[in-house]
Amino acid sequence: MNPVSPAAAARAAASATTPSAVIPRLDQPEALLEAMLLIRAYELRLSARSAQGGTPSTCTAVGQEAAAVGVVSVLTADDLILTNHRSAGHLLARGADPGRMMAEVLGRRDGYCKGKSGSLHISVRELGVVLTSTIVGGELSLATGVALSQTMLGRPGIVACFFGDGAAGEGIFHESLNLAAVWKLPILYVCENNEWQAFVHRRETMVGERIAARAAPYGIASATVDGNDVDAVRTAARAAIDSIRDSGEPFLLELLTYRLRGHFEPDDQAYVNAAELAAWQARDPIERLKARLLAGGGFTTGDLNGIDARVNARIDAAMAFAEASPWPDTSDLLTDIYA
Amino acid sequence: MTTITVYDAMAQALAEEMRRDARVLMFGEGVATKRAELLAEFGSTRVRNTPLAEGIIAGTAVGAAATGLRPVIDLLFAPFLCYAMDELVNSAGKLRYLSGGQFEFPLVAIAMTGAGWAVGSQHNHNVEAWFAHAPGLKVVMPSNAADFKGLLKSAVRDDNPVLFFVDIGLLYQPGEVPDGETLVPLGQAAIARPGQDVTLVSYAKTVPVCLQAADALAAEGIAAEVIDLRTIKPLDEAMVLASARRTGRVVVVHEASRTCGVGAEVAALVAEHAFDSLKAPVRRVTGPDAPPPASYPLEQAFVPGVDAIAEAVRALVRKLH
Structure with missing residues (x-):
């Protein structure tokens, strides 16, 4: 017999999951803008490459940067994140290295997952981004267990689970909300309602306008907010997290945003209503933040150009790093199957 | 105990x-x-x-x-x-x-x-x-x-x-x-009954059925070895192959339906690695490719029985003589 005490077990488990890498502080307007610009530049660079051929395609979240940066920026280092196939924003806002992410997308050895994930299921455990699943709704099925570990092992962090309006159509969405409510699990459900469910518009697949309306029947508090306004997202996310900490119960935060590009690069978006797309382009979260900073934040055009230049240099360096990274050895085909 | x-x-x-x-x-x-x-x-x-x-x-x-x-x-x-x-x-x-x-x-x-x-x-x-x-x-x-x-x-x-x-x-x-700490490692099959004429490979409820069949066959002078896989994956390939090489005859028995079942995997394993030792083709005695029914006699008919197993063995032994 080799008994393991609850305290020792908790310590061992905590040390195995507590984020260890450097998580950036995103609390100043300039840092928020830079994070959003980095996400945009990262996704557009990869999209441009895949359009040329020879580079694996990605699912982007262009236009949704305020949602990702707004929520992630108010999480603490103890909190854990589950995301999905549109994960670049959540990962980069949390401090993931764009070079290692690009290496992963290209299938290279220095990718966060040794090239085995590609773009679709990048997890970075050292940053607390765990169990990324590209099965729509997969993150919802796993978040309850991650939150159960947090509570049973006495860890302080909450669990932020990012999913889309498409995932809210999966049965597992309802199973997850119900169990989280019954077991009082500390989960911040973040629905990035981007109007698109792969190639189908949300209005074809649901009655009603709001995913958040589905929280109340399970006894879960919710809020809906403009997901293209990073300050509004931050305020709402802070309030949601306070609610989780005060009540010990989950919260559903719906962020109204829009997927400005197609489902999967390259995508000509021939199925998208041009007027609707134009209306949302006019509400681009990055342009809105820039305008606000220029109007009243004490920023000049020169300041903004400087941020742009820094971001572009980082993406250039990231792509160079990824391209220089070697392919995995074919012997890696049979590693990491079993523990 | x-x-x-x-x-x-x-x-x-x-x-x-x-x-x-x-x-x-x-x-x-x-x-x-x-x-x-x-x-x-x-x-x-x-x-x-x-x-x-x-x-x-x-x-x-x-x-x-x-x-x-x-x-x-x-x-x-x-x-x-x-x-x-x-x-x-x-x-x-x-x-x-x-x-x-x-x-x-x-x-x-x-x-x-x-x-x-x-x-x-x-x-x-x-x-x-x-x-x-x-x-x-x-x-x-x-x-x-x-x-x-x-x-x-x-x-x-x-x-x-x-x-x-x-x-x-x-x-x-x-x-x-057994009294006290009892651990059975995953991935290790067991010889439920030793024998040298034929190997019956099975798991779960059909293991005791194979043992009954082995009793019946013993009365006819046929010594059947019964291997209980216990773990389906990882499969104890070494034990299955060693027994197949020893007896030269293999019958795989399970309740699950036949097509692409565990029996197919065991048969392929034996064919790939112990073909030279075989005195007869590998046989499968399995449940049919049908949904299991509720009615008691139909449900019982679904499961490989003693007679079907023993008859499969007799057919293999006859092939030699």
Whole structure:
């Protein structure tokens, strides 16, 4: 017999999951803008490459940067994140290295997952981004267990689970909300309602306008907010997290945003209503933040150009790093199957 | 040695492992209701009832396993695993690999199956081969009380996802269980009866049927060896091949349907690696490619019986003479 005490077990488990890498502080307007610009530049660079051929395609979240940066920026280092196939924003806002992410997308050895994930299921455990699943709704099925570990092992962090309006159509969405409510699990459900469910518009697949309306029947508090306004997202996310900490119960935060590009690069978006797309382009979260900073934040055009230049240099360096990274050895085909 | 039922052997295994490791917890449909002794000893945090929702039961186990707990879940009947396939196959089986080894999934999923309760094919469907075909999972299906206890304890201690199938017909069968710590390693088959003329390869409820067939054959002068696989994946290839080379004749017996079943895998294994030793073709005696019915005589007819096994052996032996 080799008994393991609850305290020792908790310590061992905590040390195995507590984020260890450097998580950036995103609390100043300039840092928020830079994070959003980095996400945009990262996704557009990869999209441009895949359009040329020879580079694996990605699912982007262009236009949704305020949602990702707004929520992630108010999480603490103890909190854990589950995301999905549109994960670049959540990962980069949390401090993931764009070079290692690009290496992963290209299938290279220095990718966060040794090239085995590609773009679709990048997890970075050292940053607390765990169990990324590209099965729509997969993150919802796993978040309850991650939150159960947090509570049973006495860890302080909450669990932020990012999913889309498409995932809210999966049965597992309802199973997850119900169990989280019954077991009082500390989960911040973040629905990035981007109007698109792969190639189908949300209005074809649901009655009603709001995913958040589905929280109340399970006894879960919710809020809906403009997901293209990073300050509004931050305020709402802070309030949601306070609610989780005060009540010990989950919260559903719906962020109204829009997927400005197609489902999967390259995508000509021939199925998208041009007027609707134009209306949302006019509400681009990055342009809105820039305008606000220029109007009243004490920023000049020169300041903004400087941020742009820094971001572009980082993406250039990231792509160079990824391209220089070697392919995995074919012997890696049979590693990491079993523990 | 103490004689207890399979159900009690599993209860002992669960209690011992929960006592040993505070990270072990159990939840599922009716778990806290039916396993009141576990609830009394370990409390409602570690022994939980759940909604009748297999997807989130399995998903919760997968998420918890990756982040520090060691869950055991009871999904009741094997056909209900269809609702948990995404979580078990796409998450537990793949996310270690897809993440480049960042996570491990120490969890056990228990489900009952097999003829015996006349419940029909939405409660009785031997689906073990489905999970053996999925990467990253382990699959266990014991045949006796001692192995149920020893394999369940090993499954709880394993750092990988383990599907633990309970043959309904065995659940209240008594058997001798060693006193004290009992561990049966995953991936190790057992010779349930030695013999030199033919090898019967089986697992779960059809192991005792094979033993009865071996008794009948012994009276005719045919010495049958019976191998109990115990673990379907990883398969104990070495033991199967060694026996096949020794006897030169192999009959695979299982209740699950024939096509792409475990028997096909064993037959292919023997053909690939022990062909030169074979004195006759490998034979399969299995359930038919049909949904298991409820009616008692039909349900019994589904399961390989003593006569069918013995006749398959006689046919192989006749081929030599």
